[in-house]
Amino acid sequence: ADIISTVEFNYSGDLLATGDKGGRVVIFQREQENKSRPHSRGEYNVYSTFQSHEPEFDYLKSLEIEEKINKIRWLPQQNAAHFLLSTNDKTIKLWKISERDKRAEGYNLKDEDGRLRDPFRITALRVPILKPMDLMVEASPRRIFANAHTYHINSISVNSDHETYLSADDLRINLWHLEITDRSFNIVDIKPANMEELTEVITAAEFHPLQCNVLVYSSSKGTVRLCDMRSSALCDRHSKFFEEPEDPSSRSFFSEIISSISDVKFSHSGRYMMTRDYLSVKVWDLNMETRPVETLQVHEYLRGKLCSLYENDCIFDKFECCWNGADSAIMTGSYNNFFRMFDRNTQRDVTLEASRENSKPRASLKPRKVCTGGKRKKDEISVDSLDFNKKILHTAWHPVENIIAVAATNNLYIFQDKVN
Amino acid sequence: INSEIHDFCHLKESKEMEDKVTSPEKAEEAKLKARYPHLGQKPGGSDFLRKRLQKGQKYFDSGDYNMAKAKMKNKQLPAAAPDKTEVTGDHIPTPQDLPQRKPSLVASKLAG
Numbered sequence: 001a002d003i004i005s006t007v008e009f010n011y012s013g014d015l016l017a018t019g020d021k022g023g024r025v026v027i028f029q030r031e032q033e034n035k036s037r038p039h040s041r042g043e044y045n046v047y048s049t050f051q052s053h054e055p056e057f058d059y060l061k062s063l064e065i066e067e068k069i070n071k072i073r074w075l076p077q078q079n080a081a082h083f084l085l086s087t088n089d090k091t092i093k094l095w096k097i098s099e100r101d102k103r104a105e106g107y108n109l110k111d112e113d114g115r116l117r118d119p120f121r122i123t124a125l126r127v128p129i130l131k132p133m134d135l136m137v138e139a140s141p142r143r144i145f146a147n148a149h150t151y152h153i154n155s156i157s158v159n160s161d162h163e164t165y166l167s168a169d170d171l172r173i174n175l176w177h178l179e180i181t182d183r184s185f186n187i188v189d190i191k192p193a194n195m196e197e198l199t200e201v202i203t204a205a206e207f208h209p210l211q212c213n214v215l216v217y218s219s220s221k222g223t224v225r226l227c228d229m230r231s232s233a234l235c236d237r238h239s240k241f242f243e244e245p246e247d248p249s250s251r252s253f254f255s256e257i258i259s260s261i262s263d264v265k266f267s268h269s270g271r272y273m274m275t276r277d278y279l280s281v282k283v284w285d286l287n288m289e290t291r292p293v294e295t296l297q298v299h300e301y302l303r304g305k306l307c308s309l310y311e312n313d314c315i316f317d318k319f320e321c322c323w324n325g326a327d328s329a330i331m332t333g334s335y336n337n338f339f340r341m342f343d344r345n346t347q348r349d350v351t352l353e354a355s356r357e358n359s360k361p362r363a364s365l366k367p368r369k370v371c372t373g374g375k376r377k378k379d380e381i382s383v384d385s386l387d388f389n390k391k392i393l394h395t396a397w398h399p400v401e402n403i404i405a406v407a408a409t410n411n412l413y414i415f416q417d418k419v420n
Numbered sequence: 421i422n423s424e425i426h427d428f429c430h431l432k433e434s435k436e437m438e439d440k441v442t443s444p445e446k447a448e449e450a451k452l453k454a455r456y457p458h459l460g461q462k463p464g465g466s467d468f469l470r471k472r473l474q475k476g477q478k479y480f481d482s483g484d485y486n487m488a489k490a491k492m493k494n495k496q497l498p499a500a501a502p503d504k505t506e507v508t509g510d511h512i513p514t515p516q517d518l519p520q521r522k523p524s525l526v527a528s529k530l531a532g
Contacts, residue, residue: 151473152473170472170473171473198469199469200469201469201472201473220469250443250445250446252443252445252446252448252449253449253452253453253459254445254448254449255445303444303445303448304444304445304447304448305448306445306448306449306452307448307449307451307452307455310452311455
């Protein structure tokens with residue numbers, strides 16, 4: 001129940017939210033700079049924790065509804081409180097996280113401990129005054145967006161208009177207004193009239209970071225469709241279709257499965273987007289639909305292990321990917337608690353490990369290497385020794401600085417660039 | 421004539437070998453087909469997708485449950501298998517078998 005299922009920084013990077021399989025959300029806050037404790041700058045400590053979703057059972061459909069948090073997305077901050085959307089398979093909730101550091105004392109009708117005062121004993125009126133108290137962080141659900149999805153929600157994305165957001169399941173994408181919970185507009189529906197004809201499902205969806213009318217959604221067949229909400233109310237016809245042509249002679253039983261896109265993310269600039277399939281990350285220029293501008297190999301050595309990865313279901317693992325703030329670097333996870341980082345400018349990449357045994361706090365991470373051939377060098381690890389149960393599916397990059405959050409099963413690691 | 425046929429077969433074999441050597445993916449596919457000869461014609465097609473869409477289906481028949489309760493007042497109800505994967509037919513599901521709401525006060529390990 002403690003397995004982390006989503007990680008997300010807020011817009012300023014001061015807050016980091018994690019959701020887990022048990023339906024809980026834990027929010028970390030970055031410590032302010034403190035001259036007396038220079039090492040504590042940039043450390044993230046627990047700020048708030050609350051139960052977002054509970055397990056449910058749909059008796060009508062005989063369906064168990066998991067409380068696992070699939071995605072968390074922050075809203076841009078508009079006042080002192082923080083808002084985030086968290087979703088499980090069926091229901092999206094808007095949570096308000098606010099601080100309370102004052103309380104009123106000196107009420108007329110009740111005591112300090114809340115007991116009602118005897119009205120006949122009250123001889124004078126007093127004005128309550130605000131007194132400081134220990135900081136209390138409260139989370140309260142402000143909106144519950146339910147009953148709009150027949151299938152399992154895989155994505156939510158806040159629009160750049162800050163008023164609407166989308167939620168996507170396997171076959172449909174809905175548009176919501178943050179203030180309205182009893183109505184939702186369906187904007188994409190790929191459900192065929194006859195379910196026997198079903199060939200692909202929606203795997204991820206996201207709004208463009210700057211253009212509030214543009215969204216993209218990826219499919220299990222390795223394609224991405226870009227839709228423009230100005231063209232029609234129902235965006236079943238795409239405006240752009242991104243697919244890399246496949247060499248028919250190299251097609252195998254696994255081709256479609258490993259081409260399934262598990263995550264799609266726009267760059268901060270809005271000019272590019274990247275897709276994550278089982279073995280690679282592809283960077284696309286939105287102006288070119290025919291092929292990606294970059295293809296980054298995450299763990300190509302797994303191509304020779306697809307049979308066993310199919311048997312243990314790992315071939316269906318859904319890895320996420322993320323950009324750094326400047327869109328110059330990309331990060332994604334792999335197995336054995338490894339994660340990969342690619343620098344787009346220098347074309348260099350590195351494999352690092354998130355584990356307590358192999359690194360000490362505040363020590364630099366040592367690059368790792370997987371050996372594919374026969375001769376294994378010292379410090380290399382062979383493909384057959386990789387632990388496929390230790391998968392890093394969720395990672396997040398601070399929106400501005402070089403701070404990354406990596407979720408390794410039920411542990412959260414936060415790494416920073418060394419500042420000398 | 422015999423030698424010509426023999427040469428042709430040899431050519432075909434070496435092309436297949438070449439495929440396996442150059443494409444690890446095809447080699448893995450051959451391995452899979454050898455283990456599961458009846459694997460569907462359309463991989464990643466409807467069956468696979470439909471299974472994905474129906475994830476989590478558990479069946480509880482309140483009629484079955486109540487009838488069984490009435491009949492077997494004194495006998496022990498057959499209990500669910502410990503792994504609780506399929507709650508159908510053979511054994512009578514009980515409210516204990518179904519996922520219960522967990523107490524909300526269990527704190528996350530990250531917050532500890």
